[in-house]
Amino acid sequence: MDKSKESKIKENVQMSQKRRRTFTREQKSEAVKIVEDSGKPISQIAREIGLTKSALRRWVKREKIDTQGGGQGQLTSSILGGILLAPELIKTIY
Template structure:
């Protein structure tokens, strides 16, 4: 089986796919086949939509919280790199001044 190229979908497309699943007249598998999606991806979108509306498991992250977490992790990584650079610079200049 050939590997598929990774595709991206708009939030509107995802919302419409979830709406079709929740309509109840077709299964997730049928909707996934009709929209040429993987069933796994569509199940994830449905699960995430439930979490976003407050119907998910307690402690599950909403889409907004996930985005914020990703941004905070990027910021922490950048700050750690900046700190390491400044630490190296301070060590270098301390040796120079002796």
């Protein structure tokens, strides 16, 4: 394959790969509040504010766990955050 075709393919692949967006806790909470207050389906709200349905659904579920306490087998964000940090803390100790 010649260089120009290879270059174009790489360019197209890079263009098609989306950058992962990050959201603050406040932004997530605001989106969840919109879902709770509007009475509209999550899919409609996700489309209106430019999110994927799965992301917004996950945020709503996480907010419910955090506000109502983790049920059996469900971890709140603060506990989950501690678990995710544990390996780094262990590395610094040893």
